[in-house]
Amino acid sequence: MGNFKGVALQLLLVFSLFHLSFAKINWFYNYHIHIRNDLPLLNSPPDQPNLYLHCRSKNRDIGEKPMLKGQDYTWDTKINFLHTTLFFCNARWVDRKRMSFDAFTVGRDEQRCLHYHNSCMWSVREDGIYFSQNNATWEYSYRW
Template identity: 70%
Template sequence: MGNLKGVALSLLFTSFVLHLPFAESDWFINYHIHVTNDLPLLKSPPNQPNLFLHCKSKNKDLGERGMVKGQDYTWDTKVNFLRTTLFFCKARWVGHKTRSFDAFVTDRDEMPCRHYHNSCMWSVRDDGIYFSKNNATWGNVYPW
């Protein structure tokens, strides 16, 4: 009787996995998240960071980085089994504004980011934080 329950649970799990809205290979896709500092240069001193970016997930703190104009903050992630992967960042524009934003949300970003080599492209600018799925067309998703 116990073995029959095990077989039934195995069949139930297999049926569940086969009907998930994604392929098994989706679990192995590595997403590349890029956040670029496209803010205007500081007037003085010119080579000092004008953006501080701190990114993390529930389980992984990537740390804060000071960034000069044109610098890129990059990391990789995979979508977890429950499809709840989330990375969020706090951007602090020195002497101006601070804004938090979601840099990777599975439901929102998985498909758009696949269009450009599995990359999610973000650009921090003087009027907000922009997203692009192709590194050519940008939209202001998080205004300051």
């Protein structure tokens, strides 16, 4: 019986350490990725999409979305077990420019997107793509 207590204590210690290591990794958080079309209309009619976004990861294709000015492209994700979650997007500004960018990557976004309701917010603008973690201050991140 004494040996059982020792084994149980060891198992409890291992479980506690295992649980603490999981607590540091945000596997259980649901991250919300938002990409807003803030491009000027220029020669585009207001009822025609002026931006096309296609976002995906290695295992999940979110799909292509034609976007009108002011529209939001949104999806949720969790961090995978291997801690390698990455979503990238191809953006096409109709008759103007194309580019690819990382919309969510664990190393860069795991902590910074936790501050405002677990959201990563992006704004596609005339000079490039901006990031915000609070929907108030915007950081220039990608150039066309």
